[in-house]
Amino acid sequence: MKTIMDVINFIIHAPGSLSVYLAVGALLFAIGFFGFFRHRTLVGMLVSGELILAGASLNFMAFAHFRAADPVVGQAFALFIMGIAAAEAAIVLSIMIAVYRNYHSIDARDLKEMEG
């Protein structure tokens, strides 16, 4: 009975507990990691990379909100991650268009000119 009440208590107070956010961040990272290997196209790999970055910034935000003396640091870091991710997406997409022009495919397995 006590453990059931403990579980209910934990679930009720989930929005205010650090480990729940960390767990969500870890799951996002693991899902993105899986997708990075499963997807065969460059777009799919880019999407998975964005998921990994999202998990990282959720971790920063959670620690800044629950533990840090200055919660602004986490928000600023997440903003910078957004900027980097936007720049990365622009570069990757332009590379993809250049690759498509040369190979007429964005399947990662077709790009094997340098394969030994």
Place this chain on the structure above:
Amino acid sequence: MTIHLTPEILNTVTVTLFFAGVVAVTLAGAVIAVAARRLVYSVSGLALSFMGLAGLYVFLNSPFLALMQILIYIGAVCIVIMFALMLANPKDEPSLLPHHVLVGLSYLLVAGMLAVGLMMVIAKSHWMPKAVQINSGTVEDLGRALLTQFGFAFELISVVLLLAILGALVVARSGRRSQS
């Protein structure tokens, strides 16, 4: 034993239900983004996941970050990926699991082990005690910190974005002349 439904408890339960919904949207979107066979669904799942993440940011007391998440990630990054998808028009992924079932299962196994290991680390570790917060993390505090404490990084990231735009233009333009 009975639980009396006072307004306070009801409020907490409502907040918790919203939180559970937001977490479910985040994870479901991520799974769709990874598991979908068509890339358009994949990008849509990514947008859904970012929507849930914006909700999580609201729970973390930073609504400005939530709005930026929607504006930049959903409004810009996902749309740009969608445009590139339309330009390149890739074939749908031929099979759900790449070249062999065992290879796909091993990817799943590695990712699952990663998730379980991270969960165990999270459950076992004792974080340092909560520090006394010197501000409440409002938009005003964030703006002041961005232009004073993080002023250099702020300027640097604008240079990075400018270079990324120029680089993207150069890379996407190169090779166009040789074709025509």
